[in-house]
Amino acid sequence: MVTVIALLAVALPWILLRHEGPEEVVEKYLQALIDGDGAAVREHMSPLEGALGTALSDAVLAATRGGIADFTIDRVHLRGTAATVVVTLRSEREEHRTVLALSARAVGPFAPVVWEMAPVQFPTLNVSPLTGTDALIINGQRLAIPEVEYTERGANRVGVVLQVLPGSYTIELPPAQPPLVSRTRVVEVPPVLGRWYSGLIDVDYGLTPSAEAQVRSTIRSEIRDCARSTSPRPAGCPFFAALPAGTIGTWTVTELPEIAYTGMFGDVFRFQGKGLVAEYTVRVPAPEGGAGEAPTATTTLLPVGQRGEGSRAEVGRVEASAEAGDVLVTSTLFGTSITLGPDGYELTDWHYAATRLVVE
Template sequence: MGERGRDRSRGRPLPLGWDEEAVPADLGASTSRPVPGPGGDGEAASAPASHGWSRLSRRSRRLIALGAVLVLVGGLLIALPRLLGAATGPEQVTREFLQAVVDGDLETVRAHTQDARGVSTAALTAEVLTGAEDRLDSFEIRHVAVEAGTATVTAALRTGTESREGTFTLTSSEVGAFSPTVWELAPVALPELQIDLTPGVQEIEIEGVTLPVEDLLMNREEHAPRIAVQLLPGTYDISVPQVTPWTEVPQRALEVPAAFEKSEISVHDLQLVLADDARAEVQRQADAMLEDCAASTSSIPEGCPFAAWGTQEDTPGTWTLTSSPRIESLPIAAFLWTLQGAGTAEFTPAGDAEPIEVPFTVSGTAAISGQGALQVSVPAEDSEHYGYCTDAENGYITGVVVLEEPGQDFSSECA
């Protein structure tokens, strides 16, 4: 025990993992060792090439290892963002858009909506969408196809009344080498509602929300104005505001299909119509006119819709209405309608002559004046002219005045 400190072998460093061979016992000696020659005479020979790594200095080996680590880290910096970017691939982008439609997130919807020339987005509001029924309530991604930077996503779309498939196109782009691939949804087309209006109508209502016609016009021809708006899938109530007691508010329930593609839904009958009281008044005045005509004893009564043209002028006789016409009205402008109805009369010449059957047509006009009165003209004049009364503040038409001649001053009729 007392001699343990005397016979000690010289200490050697532990291998650090950088050398393929142990460090020599003699710290002061060279790291190269003699290798016996072929003859076994002990002469030094060159070390094999496989030991070249061991000849590098410790500093060089560490620099090489550090470089390899940096290459690996750089590869990860490039690859990881692209791998992580898969979470926002074409399926997810499409899913986010459709979910925005379901949720009524109109800001997101508008960001992806395709602009259509002459078609307004004024109806894409929360107020309009909230009142709609049978909106898109669910969807399911069915298929995703990716090729050469373009993706096509097919989804099943369901509303309260139908189920159909929709197809969406996306394109990819790369912001930079260290950024993930970005998928963008191609602009999405929405169905277009196109409505023919009576000339002079200034407003329409969609789900109770009033919209100025001036902002929605796609055709500004005065004789045939047409508006166009984009709408999301759903069923909408559309009408023209009530403007006078003599008119009825036409209302239509229109279904916009669950189709994210360009399609046109045309409406031709959203026009002001005469109310029951107005139609009754028109019929009353037409019947009174026909009664006066039937009281005539002339074969060609003046100012009447019927005449026995096969007789000599002023042939005496009697008239009988065998079929009274039912007067129908057709809007031709705001507060102005044409009137028409077909009937039959008989003229019996004085004496023993046979009765003559005379089919006839009643035509006329009905107008609502600037003072709110219903004016009926039956039969219609050969040439009639009209003037519009307008609101001094907003320019809206408030009535029509029947003129005796063009250029006539009718301002007093609008007061």
């Protein structure tokens, strides 16, 4: 009898004096997330080494749309003083299942049992801003970030990891002076609480439409200059005809490329061109016994020439020789590096070029 009374003395507080169970605690927490309660969000956040929690500020939470809109508690598992709650979280776009852990704590032998949630791991965004950036604009809110510092061992960071709640995020750099314009990246974080990582999100500046037009004009002018060469392999140019040294001919650009801005690397603007079609008409074949090239179906990487340290890929059939009047049609994909100098935009190198022979 004494044993039974003793057991009841220990068990009754857990059975009769429990106020909020695991289900009620989780419901209260999830509703706080939906309501944008920043204090509740940060109170249960599981810190992640190297990650910043600044995107969980009240201002960012208030500006974030498309987050958790509704939830359903599917199951509650109790085992002694531990519990897991399985919930389905919904946004306007999708739904996902999440498991939250809790533990029970008694303040005293006759005090109510308190169920407490374990720290919650939030989704993370891995942002790679332009070197030298000390701030990001997240959903219209400016967030300070550590600057990149270079030492003999390299940079102190590659990207900035931000802990966030589910929702839609616009990410951009602070406004800059023309011709630079901020490029907005949009990331949709699904309704999950737990491990979720974005890919690397590059954030840099673009160019104004007028500046892009100037760059395209510069690239096309360089292509026309290349077409003045009589060599099948114009030095420092993106296109070529795989013919023996000593061949003399004329180039004709029949289709100018589509040129698109791809991003910044330091103070260099990167552009890509595709659909450049050029014809090489042989006027004087290479001398007899000249160094020909064996046909190959492989891709060969060669230095582009005078500009930079790019690479050139030869793709497809390679001609060993040609007769006067033969016409070789080439199609080229290329990338260029552009800088802004005192006299305007300058092409510093063709950092890659892939040319294939068009066989008709």
